[in-house]
Amino acid sequence: MTAALRPFLRHEAILFVLLVAALFVLAGQSDRFFTIANLLNQGRLMTEIGLVALAMTFVIVTGGIDLSVGSILGLCAILLGVFWQNLGLPLPLAMGLAVLVGGVAGLVNGLIITRFRVPPLIATLATLALYRGLAEGISQARSVRGYPDWFFVLGQGDLAGVPTQLWILGLLTLVAGVVLGMTAFGRATYAIGANETAARFSGVPVDRVKIAIYTASGLVAGLAAVIFVSRVSTTRSDMGTGVELDVITAVVLGGTSIFGGRGTIIGTAIGLVLIQALKNGLALAGVKGDGTIVVIGLVLILAILASNLFSREDG
Amino acid sequence: MLKKTLAFALGLGLMSGAAYAQSAWTGGDDLPTNPLACDGTPAAVASKPYDGGSPTNAPDRKGKPLNVVDVPKLIGIGYFNATSKGIADAAAELGNVTAKTDGPTQANIDQQISFIDNYITSGVDGILFAANDPVAIAPVLKKALAAGINVVGYDANSQPDARQWFVNQAEFNGIAKAMIDSLAKESGEDASFAIVTSTFTTPNQARWIAEMGAYAAKCHPNLKWLETVEAQEDNVLSFNQATTLINKYGDELKGILGMTSVATPASAEAVTQAGKCGSIAVVGLATPNAMKPYVEKDCVKSVVLWNPVDLGYAAMYVLRAVADGTLEPGATSVKAGKLGELQVINGSEILLGAPFVFTKENIGNFDF
Structure with a gap:
């Protein structure tokens, strides 16, 4: 690791200590928290957010943001149902197409951002409304139900004792970690976030990298949609509302700078687990929902303050 | 590039165009309807076998203290504050029930599922719910039944086999x-x-x-x-x-x-x-x-x-009766404290009563 990487390893270290501390405290509050069954179940509940957060880490490292992921999730979920029930396609094909639509939606984001030089915040704010509107329009306010049993394996079943979707999340986390940390593509991602102009003049294919990242963001949102539908066994046009905020919270808590240039997949993973552990652990300890949100807000502020403090001493 | 953009615009336009091709009243579902007679002749109650679920290996809870959680669609609005009050009133009246209300601050299926999931893990005896989506909530409710928890719905139903009884506020x-x-x-x-x-x-x-x-x-x-x-x-x-x-x-x-x-x-x-x-x-x-x-x-x-306080009150009484084993599949009515005897309809639903029309003359008598 180079010296440049050290400050954000520091953030992850702080976060990890915070996570371990939180786990200890929460385990002390309820004897039902630190059980294999509960932890695996929490893994199941956080998969959709986790998948989207992986791609979001790339997006935010480039200095961008993707607010449309929740709407893409809703759109893909609805289309999965429409492809399967209304168009009569075989379910596996419908699943594939739904993910593909997510990719196309992401590609549209990428094209708007790179070709028309629209700031990502504005572009994806617009598509947030656009995709949700399409989802609601296409669904004609009907939900699609009655999927075959095998489909539920994805969202409700187990593979070797571990929730099926957790395998997918684990695999993709590994892939994302390797791509961001060890490949030329990952280095290009950091370069764009640190200084886009410099990156452009250094021969980094800035637009192509960005388009690839936003497309990937759409693809994982599509994948998350399929898993979500399988988990709750129905499709609705309001699925995934507000997901973008949960995702961005996890990524930022994980130490990714909202200004770009900094961030790691491992940080995002820890941020994600910390939030899920707090939500679950506090609920089991008898804290009500509104209290939990307050705690998560405080932890986010504290983690970022602490990290700023340490990195300032460093410099 | 322009061509590509146009193609996208066209594609999106077509998709949204397909979205507006519907007759009937928008917002209705496509289940069969059963309109009442215009002059108000009451409909005959068709008898139907019990179609609710049942908990697996539920412990004997007869007369024992119950720890109950109520998960409405969302918290912080007048309506669910009123049902929550009814539940608390009934719990206090029964004396052997601890009931609390907790739920999402937005009517969101995913959050509601997480709340119920956490309460299953924390080991409650009974769950009262008002579903944000009848199908989406079913897997987590079935999980509760499988864990031996008594499950009763009110206000908004789930699939029948995912809960034991449902208190229907009005047909x-x-x-x-x-x-x-x-x-x-x-x-x-x-x-x-x-x-x-x-x-x-x-x-x-x-x-x-x-x-x-x-x-x-x-x-x-x-x-x-x-x-x-x-x-x-x-x-x-x-x-x-x-x-x-x-x-x-x-x-x-x-x-x-x-x-x-x-x-x-x-x-x-x-x-x-x-x-x-x-x-x-x-x-x-x-x-x-x-x-x-x-x-x-x-x-x-x-x-x-209807009266939402009565609705919560009835739901709590039904849950107690189910836990005690006094309300079993096949029953035709259930006692609900001050509300008296409530009728069983549609196999596994309990009817609260006829709807109530508040007018200038009577609205002053109500405070919720």
Whole structure:
């Protein structure tokens, strides 16, 4: 690791200590928290957010943001149902197409951002409304139900004792970690976030990298949609509302700078687990929902303050 | 590049074009309807075998203290505060039940599922719920039953086999009749009207709208439905949607049906601010407190509802009876404290009673 990487390893270290501390405290509050069954179940509940957060880490490292992921999730979920029930396609094909639509939606984001030089915040704010509107329009306010049993394996079943979707999340986390940390593509991602102009003049294919990242963001949102539908066994046009905020919270808590240039997949993973552990652990300890949100807000502020403090001493 | 962009625009345009090709009343579901007789002859109760679920290896809870959690669609709104009060009242009356209400601050299926999931893990004896989606909530409720937890729904049902009993606040066709009769009486038999609902897929609202469509076709065929608009259960959005309707249809609009306890007062406020009191009738479901100002000003004449405090109260009594084993599959009625004997309908539902129409004469007697 180079010296440049050290400050954000520091953030992850702080976060990890915070996570371990939180786990200890929460385990002390309820004897039902630190059980294999509960932890695996929490893994199941956080998969959709986790998948989207992986791609979001790339997006935010480039200095961008993707607010449309929740709407893409809703759109893909609805289309999965429409492809399967209304168009009569075989379910596996419908699943594939739904993910593909997510990719196309992401590609549209990428094209708007790179070709028309629209700031990502504005572009994806617009598509947030656009995709949700399409989802609601296409669904004609009907939900699609009655999927075959095998489909539920994805969202409700187990593979070797571990929730099926957790395998997918684990695999993709590994892939994302390797791509961001060890490949030329990952280095290009950091370069764009640190200084886009410099990156452009250094021969980094800035637009192509960005388009690839936003497309990937759409693809994982599509994948998350399929898993979500399988988990709750129905499709609705309001699925995934507000997901973008949960995702961005996890990524930022994980130490990714909202200004770009900094961030790691491992940080995002820890941020994600910390939030899920707090939500679950506090609920089991008898804290009500509104209290939990307050705690998560405080932890986010504290983690970022602490990290700023340490990195300032460093410099 | 331009070509690509045009292709995208065209594709998106086509997709959204396909979105508007529907007849009937938007926002209704496609289940079969069963409109009541126009003159109010009560429908015969068809007997139907028990179709609810049952918990696996539930411990003997007869007469033992129960730890119960109530997970409504969302917390912090008048309606669910009232059901929550009813649950607390019943728990206090029973003496051997600890009940608390907890849930998401937005009507969100995913969050509601997480809340229930966490309470299953924490090991409660009973769960009371009002579903945000009848199918989406089913897997987690089945998980609760599999963990030996007693599960009773109220207000918004799940799939029947995912819970034991459901306390039905009023039959859908009964509410539909009360709404449409009031509308026709106030705005005239040939009036044009619009509907403000929560979302097109919310189970209760979708059912009511479908039943209202069927009942209107049967008993008030000249009423003209214009449009149904979605307003979540959001105050500001409901007001804006109602205002948009008033501006869009002008004098053609003679009535607004509010399908939620948020949409109705917001629609009444919109009508008041537009200075259309008397020319646009607002009929809807709402809690009396929210409607008192409009009813007293004669801007609203009929508020249709049941008593949500009684609803929560009944749900708590039903849960206690299920845990005690006094309410078993096949029963035809259940005792619910001060409400007396409640009737079992549709196999595994318990009917709270006929809907109640609040008017200027009686609204002052209610405080919720």
